Amino acid sequence: MKTYYLSVLITLACCITLHAQQKRPNVIVIYADDLGYGDVSCYGAKRIKTPHIDQLANRGIKFTNAHATSATCTPSRFSILTGVYAWRKKGTGIAPGNAALLIDTAQLTMAKIFKQTGYTTAAIGKWHLGLGGQGGPDWNGEIKPGPQELGFDKSYIIPATLDRVPCVIIAGHRVENLDPKDPVNVDYHQKTGEWPTGKGHPELLTMKSSNGHDQTIINGIGRIGYMTGGKTAIWDDYTLTEKLTAQAESFITANQANPFFLYFASPNIHVSRTPGKLFAGKSGMGPRGDVILEFDWSVGRLIKTLDSLGLTKNTMILLSSDNGPVVDDGYQDEAEALIGEHQPAGPLRGGKYSAFDGGTRVPFIVSWPAAVKSGTSDALISQVDLVRSFASLLNQKLNADQAYNSFDMINQLLGKSRKSRPYLIEDANGLGIIADNWKYIAPNDAAAYDYTTKTELGNSKEPQLYNLSSDIAERKNLASQYPDKVKQLSKKLQQVKDEHGYHL
Numbered sequence: 001m002k003t004y005y006l007s008v009l010i011t012l013a014c015c016i017t018l019h020a021q022q023k024r025p026n027v028i029v030i031y032a033d034d035l036g037y038g039d040v041s042c043y044g045a046k047r048i049k050t051p052h053i054d055q056l057a058n059r060g061i062k063f064t065n066a067h068a069t070s071a072t073c074t075p076s077r078f079s080i081l082t083g084v085y086a087w088r089k090k091g092t093g094i095a096p097g098n099a100a101l102l103i104d105t106a107q108l109t110m111a112k113i114f115k116q117t118g119y120t121t122a123a124i125g126k127w128h129l130g131l132g133g134q135g136g137p138d139w140n141g142e143i144k145p146g147p148q149e150l151g152f153d154k155s156y157i158i159p160a161t162l163d164r165v166p167c168v169i170i171a172g173h174r175v176e177n178l179d180p181k182d183p184v185n186v187d188y189h190q191k192t193g194e195w196p197t198g199k200g201h202p203e204l205l206t207m208k209s210s211n212g213h214d215q216t217i218i219n220g221i222g223r224i225g226y227m228t229g230g231k232t233a234i235w236d237d238y239t240l241t242e243k244l245t246a247q248a249e250s251f252i253t254a255n256q257a258n259p260f261f262l263y264f265a266s267p268n269i270h271v272s273r274t275p276g277k278l279f280a281g282k283s284g285m286g287p288r289g290d291v292i293l294e295f296d297w298s299v300g301r302l303i304k305t306l307d308s309l310g311l312t313k314n315t316m317i318l319l320s321s322d323n324g325p326v327v328d329d330g331y332q333d334e335a336e337a338l339i340g341e342h343q344p345a346g347p348l349r350g351g352k353y354s355a356f357d358g359g360t361r362v363p364f365i366v367s368w369p370a371a372v373k374s375g376t377s378d379a380l381i382s383q384v385d386l387v388r389s390f391a392s393l394l395n396q397k398l399n400a401d402q403a404y405n406s407f408d409m410i411n412q413l414l415g416k417s418r419k420s421r422p423y424l425i426e427d428a429n430g431l432g433i434i435a436d437n438w439k440y441i442a443p444n445d446a447a448a449y450d451y452t453t454k455t456e457l458g459n460s461k462e463p464q465l466y467n468l469s470s471d472i473a474e475r476k477n478l479a480s481q482y483p484d485k486v487k488q489l490s491k492k493l494q495q496v497k498d499e500h501g502y503h504l
């Protein structure tokens with residue numbers, strides 16, 4: 001009799017576990033680079049059509065008030081992966097291509113949340129969070145710590161940005177296709193070796209610089225930083241998106257039977273913009289428009305792969321961007337000349353680098369057909385919230401000292417609540433805070449306008465206060481009219497800064 005009960009119990013326990021496991025979704029975070037609030041058709045773009053991204057928005061939730069934590073890449077990526085604002089830690093600004101790993105391997109990460117609960121995890125695409133211990137990566141040896149020491153089982157990444165050396169892929173702990181007889185050398189301070197630079201040999205460039213980008217020439221493009229060697233390892237700019245997408249597809253296919261988490265950080269639509277054959281010239285807006293089409297295509301490929309494996313229903317896809325848009329980011333790629341009526345930041349003011357909302361308010365879509373009904377949400381939400389939200393989804397309890405800037409917004413992500421975060425911090429040159437649709441930008445000394453990227457940076461020596469409900473474009477500074485509001489928000493900002501320290 002006893003054995004009978006025991007076996008019933010075991011069967012029941014198995015069923016319960018299985019049931020729980022079946023319900024756990026696969027999760028894919030698709031993270032674009034520099035894709036603006038107005039760059040995709042489901043957020044209002046007219047000249048550019050992004051049918052695959054629109055498909056996710058149509059069947060999922062389109063957030064209209066979601067933010068990256070920063071107006072540039074490295075700090076936003078630091079925050080989305082750790083649940084901690086990057087401005088808590090020194091040295092988390094735009095990282096050079098040979099920076100040491102910026103995230104402490106002891107720190108909780110989004111990948112660890114999934115790995116701890118039995119998911120297989122992968123980081124594919126742009127990293128830009130440094131690699132290696134103090135002194136940076138050993139390009140010709142074992143490159144660690146990196147994503148794999150932060151909870152990613154698989155790592156297939158470009159170290160920094162498309163426009164930064166070294167232009168090689170890191171697969172696991174090694175440079176892919178490296179010939180040991182031709183070692184990679186990288187220097188960010190002085191020229192290393194004999195390879196020509198954009199500055200010395202502009203006649204060799206196929207894409208000219210409009211600002212900077214005049215150091216080592218790789219594939220006809222002047223880059224930031226100097227490099228030589230690793231000839232067999234150098235990526236092909238024109239097929240890189242395809243290559244990374246294929247890696248993502250094979251990761252999904254290989255893990256179709258178990259829950260997986262994929263962080264797919266596309267290097268599109270950052271400079272240098274080099275659309276593949278299928279997309280070159282297709283947008284009528286030059287390479288910037290073409291790589292938006294290419295990014296949309298790669299999203300479509302992932303959607304199709306999930307469809308073909310029968311995984312669509314129980315896969316959550318979250319798509320967003322690391323910061324707002326920029327048109328001329330340092331190359332003469334016709335982006336400005338061909339922009340026409342297109343508004344990369346939609347109705348928002350400023351863009352990448354800016355304290356105005358154009359810098360951080362970004363497309364943010366959640367699709368999970370099994371659990372999320374379609375709709376839109378104006379809930380104020382930050383990418384820093386994903387760590388605690390995913391922990392909550394997987395019933396993981398976190399300590400107070402882990403992901404301490406992250407709020408559990410899982411109900412908002414699943415469309416069960418439209419409640420806003422009580423406040424949200426934006427980081428450009430200084431910090432801004434949004435609460436109840438009021439936005440305060442703390443006074444700072446930085447320039448108000450960047451003449452090279454033609455960006456309104458939103459900096460001012462005066463306090464700025466905007467009512468985002470009636471003035472989404474932040475045109476009317478109401479600071480002198482509402483001194484109490486200014487006081488209240490600046491006090492809250494100071495309190496948040498003091499809670500865990502800051503360097504800004």
Ligand code: NG6
Pocket residue numbers: 033034072073074094128161163211212213224270271323329330
């Ligand atoms: C800037 C680069 C810009 C881009 C940016 C980082 C110049 C003139 N400008 O310094 O092209 O690389 O850094 O972008 O070199 S981010 O999206 O990775 O933050």
Ligand code: CA
Pocket residue numbers: 033034072073270322323
């Ligand atoms: Ca970026």
